[in-house]
Amino acid sequence: MNETAVKVNELVKRYHDLVAVDHLNLEIKQGEIFGLLGPNGSGKTTTINCILSLLNYDNGEIEVFEKPMTSDNYEAKAKIGVVMQNVAVFDELTVYENIDYFCGLYIKDKTLRKQYTEDAIRFVGLEDYCKFYPKKLSGGLLRRLNIACGIAHKPKLIILDEPTVAVDPQSRNRILEGIMELNRAGATIIYTSHYMEEVEQICKRIAIMDTGKCIAMGTTEELKKMIKKREIITIHILSVTEDDLKGLRGLPHVYSVTFKDEKLTILCDGGSHNLVRVLDYLQNKEYSFGHIHSELPTLNDVFLEITGKELRD
Amino acid sequence: MQNFKTFFQISKKYIKTCVIYFVIFLILMIAMTHLTATEKTSKFTADTVDFTVIDKDHTQASQALIDYLSKKHHFVSFDSEDMDSIKDNMYFQMIQYVIMIPEGYEEQLKDGKYEDIITHSMRTDSAAGYFFNQDIDSYFQALSLYHTAGTSLENALNQTEEVLTEIQKNKVEVLTFEKSNNGTNPSGYYFQYFAYILIAFMLESMAPILSAFQKRDLAARISCSSMRPRQRSIGIGSGAIAFSVILWVLIVFAGLITGQYRMDTPQTILYMAGNSFIYLLVIVTLTLCVASFHLGGHSLSLVSNVIGLGSSFLCGVFVPLWLLSDNVTQIARFLPTYWYIKNNNMLAGFNGEAFVLGNYLQNIGLQLLFAVTFLTVYFVIHIRRQLKLSDI
Numbered sequence: 001m002n003e004t005a006v007k008v009n010e011l012v013k014r015y016h017d018l019v020a021v022d023h024l025n026l027e028i029k030q031g032e033i034f035g036l037l038g039p040n041g042s043g044k045t046t047t048i049n050c051i052l053s054l055l056n057y058d059n060g061e062i063e064v065f066e067k068p069m070t071s072d073n074y075e076a077k078a079k080i081g082v083v084m085q086n087v088a089v090f091d092e093l094t095v096y097e098n099i100d101y102f103c104g105l106y107i108k109d110k111t112l113r114k115q116y117t118e119d120a121i122r123f124v125g126l127e128d129y130c131k132f133y134p135k136k137l138s139g140g141l142l143r144r145l146n147i148a149c150g151i152a153h154k155p156k157l158i159i160l161d162e163p164t165v166a167v168d169p170q171s172r173n174r175i176l177e178g179i180m181e182l183n184r185a186g187a188t189i190i191y192t193s194h195y196m197e198e199v200e201q202i203c204k205r206i207a208i209m210d211t212g213k214c215i216a217m218g219t220t221e222e223l224k225k226m227i228k229k230r231e232i233i234t235i236h237i238l239s240v241t242e243d244d245l246k247g248l249r250g251l252p253h254v255y256s257v258t259f260k261d262e263k264l265t266i267l268c269d270g271g272s273h274n275l276v277r278v279l280d281y282l283q284n285k286e287y288s289f290g291h292i293h294s295e296l297p298t299l300n301d302v303f304l305e306i307t308g309k310e311l312r313d
Numbered sequence: 314m315q316n317f318k319t320f321f322q323i324s325k326k327y328i329k330t331c332v333i334y335f336v337i338f339l340i341l342m343i344a345m346t347h348l349t350a351t352e353k354t355s356k357f358t359a360d361t362v363d364f365t366v367i368d369k370d371h372t373q374a375s376q377a378l379i380d381y382l383s384k385k386h387h388f389v390s391f392d393s394e395d396m397d398s399i400k401d402n403m404y405f406q407m408i409q410y411v412i413m414i415p416e417g418y419e420e421q422l423k424d425g426k427y428e429d430i431i432t433h434s435m436r437t438d439s440a441a442g443y444f445f446n447q448d449i450d451s452y453f454q455a456l457s458l459y460h461t462a463g464t465s466l467e468n469a470l471n472q473t474e475e476v477l478t479e480i481q482k483n484k485v486e487v488l489t490f491e492k493s494n495n496g497t498n499p500s501g502y503y504f505q506y507f508a509y510i511l512i513a514f515m516l517e518s519m520a521p522i523l524s525a526f527q528k529r530d531l532a533a534r535i536s537c538s539s540m541r542p543r544q545r546s547i548g549i550g551s552g553a554i555a556f557s558v559i560l561w562v563l564i565v566f567a568g569l570i571t572g573q574y575r576m577d578t579p580q581t582i583l584y585m586a587g588n589s590f591i592y593l594l595v596i597v598t599l600t601l602c603v604a605s606f607h608l609g610g611h612s613l614s615l616v617s618n619v620i621g622l623g624s625s626f627l628c629g630v631f632v633p634l635w636l637l638s639d640n641v642t643q644i645a646r647f648l649p650t651y652w653y654i655k656n657n658n659m660l661a662g663f664n665g666e667a668f669v670l671g672n673y674l675q676n677i678g679l680q681l682l683f684a685v686t687f688l689t690v691y692f693v694i695h696i697r698r699q700l701k702l703s704d705i
Contacts, residue, residue, distance in 0.1 A: 049533075052537050054533050054536060054537065071536075074539045074541065075539075077537060077538060077539040078539035080537065082534060082537045084530060084533065084534055086530045087530075088528075088530040088531045088533065088534035089531070090319070090323065090525055090531065091525070092322075092323040092325075092326040092521075092522075092525055093319070093322055093323065097319075097322055101315065101319050101322075102534075102538070104315040104318075105315060105535065105538035105539065105540045106538060106539050106540075149534075
């Protein structure tokens, strides 16, 4: 499955003087879960809307299933399922009627549509809410309905634009599990979010966006390798002398050592057994210490190191 | 078919509103039709005016005038001719009309002067007073005819009284004729109030359905689907047409079932129904325009009331056109309801207007022009919105 599902080439979208998407290039292979990660206003939704031909763009080309994507490419549209950032359902229709309506936009055969609608209801776990109106559903259930409407026709490419915004953890896990299940069933997923944990959890490849540009792209590991910081060691300790701080800085792979509020923070740029070396050093100097924590860098660290700001700024 | 089906699924949500409007309309119609008929009868029984005369002339001619008027109206005698006391009586509605016959009245008649030889005072809020004026005018017109033809004043006075009394007998027949509503068609009342109820109905029930399809996020989501825009429009459009026609058929048949039509004039009923169908087209296009603005429940109700009540008051639905001032009717001409009501008035024979097919068709044409205008406005809004959606 190495065929391209979506190819974006030099995409530029401007709103007057603001460049929302700036020469963006993406290539999403069929069968992968591709994450678009970036803070609010980074151009994720604009990119999605351009891919879906909902927006005109100023420059560039977009291909879906290796054919130019235009507003009248109905063949491509039939293969795409969309879950919008804002819940887009009819308030006047029940859960069942809503899913049936959206499925009916693609599937003409009544029997098949009924089967697909029921499959979608089961998939998102809304069996007990079929006759409920959207206004009666909680935020999490409403998001699930939104997803069901987007995937009911069993599309090959599913675009989910921040599907877990304002969702409780239980529903969020269910949604994420569902997305992975859809991918296992063969669907290509484009997932946009500003929640790095989610993207890290489910996406095989990730593009990090900021101010309309793709600032980094690759697998989680590849992205983390792009930055200097590989391991962060934190140790609670009453005091450390300046000489010992210098000594710690001299250890292999350690490139930064800070001590503040009884917390020693050591940043390492790679290598292995860094924690063992640091603890050996402190024990040899007869320091007594409390809580020890070692963590690997997150995508937020990647974002922070590349852009100089937090992902959730 | 998907959008057509969904149109009616959404309409289920508004069925309660529809039923409430429909029931209120029917109750209102039945009540109004009966009330209007009763009002007409009482209008003619009120034609007898309580009047008094301040006679300064005290001649045979002045007495002849009093006698003539007393035959038709009720003469109230006062001991005093004090004007203040008479005005008090007028204020308390003991009398509605005062005639002042000046000294030398008979002499003036003999000299052939008939105009402005008596003065009068009447309650301005009494329509019967105007009718009384007509009686006095008729009297002097007849008297002048006989007298100028060479008849002596005494004979002229007698002949005038005789002839006018005879005419009055005929007039009574005319009044009795109108009292039974033979001159007007009561079906007209039903179709008159139809104008208001249709606006309320359509704006409160069909506009929200159309708005639902046009909500920004939903419209964008639907645009992502493989259903072609033309297919979508046909589905929604046919839903709107079917919904409107069903509504119209229901209202027209409800009139038939509840006995609102005078069935001895089937052709007139058909013309009225035709007029109402054209008006339905106008309101459907107006609803399309209003729905384009995605108004919520309260805002939509407000707009519906402003348009429905406003046009109904201005265009003669609640208040007959002939009672409205010229300024109001000048404004009303720019509203489709005016032309609908004009046709309906003509068909119903309200205000004694006779039916002229040419005028009927002209009014239909004007209504259709409004429909075309509303449709154009709708398309302009729609296209502008599409452009904006794909640009923002």
